[in-house]
Amino acid sequence: MTRSSVRGGSRRRSASGGSDEGGDGGRRGGRRGGRPRRILRWFAMVLAVLILGTAAAGYLYYRHLNGNIVKGKRNSGESGVEKAEPNADGQTPLNILLLGSDSRNSKENVKLGGSKDQVGAKPLADVQMLVHVSADRKSAAVVSIPRDTRVKIPxxxxxxxGETYPETVNIINSSLQRGGAGCTLATWQNLTGVYIDHWMMVDFGGVVKMADxxxxxxVCVRDNVWDRPLPGVPGGSGLKMKAGTKKVKGKxxxxxxxxxHAFESDLGRAKAQxxxxxxxxxxxxGQNVFTDSGRxxxxxxxxxxxxxxxxxxGTVKKLYDLAxxxxxxxxxxxxxxxxxTVPDPLDANHLVPKPTDADKVWSMIRNDVAFDKGGKKGKGAAASARPKETGPPAAPAGGLAVTxxxxxxxxxxxxxxxxxxxxxxAGALQNAGFTQATASAQPGPSSRTQVTYPKSSGAxxxxxxxxxxxxxxVPSGQVRAVADVVTTTLTIGSDWREGxxxxxxxxxxxxxxxxxADALNGSEKGCMPVYAPYRY
Structure with a gap:
């Protein structure tokens, strides 16, 4: 009998249930080795399905969140303000314009915000704040402009x-009606000389959802407050609170x-905001948001x-990165x-930027100087804020028309x-070789000196x-392109009255x-005073 037939007989006997211990032990040994492998394979398959399913659900939810976001054009106006160059560490400041719209163009907003006769009307931006985050990300400043401040809207x-709105002078909240948030951004850039990276806007309903x-x-008030209509003073937000601290949400x-009214003015409202x-x-x-999946x-x-x-x-990832x-x-x-600001000499109900003080605030933003004393002095920041000029050489001075x-x-x-x-x-420019410089007979009141040039002339x-x-x-940061000039124009502002x-x-x-500037540090809680007629 050959060795092969013996092997074959042994396998057959083992297969038929014979008493060959070695053969049977081999089968049992096979089960002990194979079952864990099969279990591991099944576990891996189930795990893969779960992972892929979760990833798919996550992706679908990510797409859902992205689909929620409404996007608009960053800048829809005339503004030649340049973005600051990175500092020595490759960092740049971050500037975000926050807008609160009074839109009534939804049932929810009408219910929360007032009159139905404004449904369909273009909204106003009654809340406007610039958030400036320093290049080193160690400090942040927020500057509000009251809604009734009269400014030049480009x-x-x-x-x-596609409708074009000509340049005008009006209160700043109306800029939203003249080209959307991108026009408000352009208005801020022209007023402040600050390059604004992004804007965000929320309406009445959005405020309620976020608070919830x-x-x-x-928040806190020093006295019982009820912001309601009074004889001769219509309107009011409806806020009714007892004196002291309270957590507010929703409406x-x-x-x-x-x-x-109960905080006395737009300036008081800004303080409360x-x-x-x-x-x-x-x-x-203080919340563990990133460890609380529900929150x-x-x-x-x-x-x-x-x-x-x-x-x-306009994506969840980019908003997350900003956060x-x-x-x-x-x-x-x-x-x-x-x-x-100071009262507008043309209309007692309006405001205008306060000379010197307003530009000092914007100078600190432009030069990335911290609003609090914990920051560094501004010398180095100022240098980094000036863009390095590149482009073609200037034309010969004698051939340039300058107004x-x-x-x-x-x-x-x-x-x-x-x-x-x-x-x-004009005489000083002529002496410097700009022989075609001429003085305009028409004044152009401006708080800040600037040089403008036709946008169509490009680089x-x-x-x-x-x-x-x-x-x-004149610093290069005060040079900008506009659409309504035909020659290079130097406007001498109230900041240059001699020399x-x-x-x-x-x-x-x-x-x-x-x-x-009425500064308030982020660590201060504060408590709002209430205008006497609105106490109860």
């Missing part, structure tokens, strides 16, 4: 209809943010359903302020213009304008805010 094009998702925001949170914003930041920082989901839903954003940040940049700033390095405008009265019209300023500066026009600015010492060389601008030190 030419804007409505991105939805956060779980409420703590009451919106009422807090809209209260104006700053207190709310500080409290909201403290609340979010994170509700916040993500509320945020994406509530916000309209500029198109370049992470803000998250690094300590609470006590947030500073809330309002742009210094010089006397704007020394300032936009607030509280100062008398300085006589013959345009002629004096060459900018190079020519920069050569004019350099000849009289033929633009006065050197000193960079403020950290924390050197004017008192009129």
């Amino acid at each position: 030419e804007c094009e409505d991105p939805d209809t 998702a956060i779980g409420g925001v703590e 009451q949170a919106l009422q807090w943010l809209r209260t104006r 700053h207190m709310y914003m500080n409290s909201m930041i403290r609340t979010l920082k 994170l989901t509700s916040l993500a839903e509320a945020a994406t359903e509530s916000l309209e954003v500029s198109e370049e940040i 992470m940049k803000l998250k690094t700033v300590p609470t006590d390095r947030f500073t809330m302020t309002t742009m210094p 010089v405008v006397n704007g020394t009265a300032g936009e607030d019209s509280t100062q008398a213009p300085v006589g013959s300023r345009a002629a004096a500066i 060459q026009g900018r190079a020519n304008a920069l050569s004019v600015a350099k000849a009289v010492g 033929t060389s633009y006065p050197k601008q000193s960079t403020p030190d950290a924390g050197d805010l004017p008192g009129s």
Whole structure:
């Protein structure tokens, strides 16, 4: 008998249930080795299905959140402000414009915000704040502009209809009606000289959703308050609260943010909004949002359903990345302020930027100087904020037509213009080789000196304008393109009332805010005073 037949017989016997222990033990040994492998394979398959299913669900939910976000054009107006160059560490400041719209174009907003006769009307931006995050992400500043501040609104094009709105002078909240949030952004850039990276806008319903998702925001009033209509004073937000501290959410949170009469003015309302914003930041920082999936989901839903954003940040990932940049700033390095203003000499119901003080605030933003004393001095930041100029060389000075405008009265019209300023500066330019420089007979009141050039002239026009600015010492950050000029134009602002060389601008030190900015540190809780007629 061959060895092979013996093997074969052994296998057959073993297979038929014989008593060959070795053979049977082999089968049992096979089961012990095979079953774990099969179990592992099944476990791996199930795990793969779960992972893929979860990933698919996650992807679908991510797409759902992205689908919630409404996007719009970043800039729909005339603005030649340049983005700051990175500092030595490759960092740039981050500037975000936050807008609160009074839109009544939904049932929810009408219910929350008032009159049905405004349904279908273009909304106004009654809340406007610039959030500035320093290049090193160690401090942040918020500057509000009251809604009734009279400013120059540039030419804007409505991105939805294509309608073009000419340049005008009006209160700043109307800019939203003249080309959407992108026009409001352009208005801010022209007013401040600050490049704004993004905008975000929320309406009445969005405020309620966000307040509820956060779980409420703590606010405080010194007296019982009821913001209601009074004889001769219609309107009112409806806010009714007992004196002391209370967590507001839903409709009451919106009422807090809209209260104006009971806090005496738009400036008081801005202060109350700053207190709310500080409290909201403290609340979010105190919550374990990223370890609480339920809270994170509700916040993500509320945020994406509530916000309209500029198109370049119109995804969940980009909004998350922005949030992470803000998250690094300590609470006590947030500073809330309002742009210094004075009553408008043309209309007692309006405001205008306060000369010197307002531009000092914007200078600190432009130069990335911290609003609190915990920051570094501004010398290094100022240098990093100036863009490095590239492009074609300027045309020969003698061949450039330059118009010089006397704007020394300032936009607030509280100062008398300085006589013959345009002629004096035109003469200085002629001496510098710009033989075609001429003084305009028409004044153009401006609080800030600037050099403008035709937008249609592109890079060459900018190079020519920069050569004019350099000849009289005007910083390159005050050179911009506009649509309504035909030659390079130097407008002498109220910040240059004497001399033929633009006065050197000193960079403020950290924390050197004017008192009129009404600063509030993020760590301060504060308590709002109530105007006497609205106490109960």
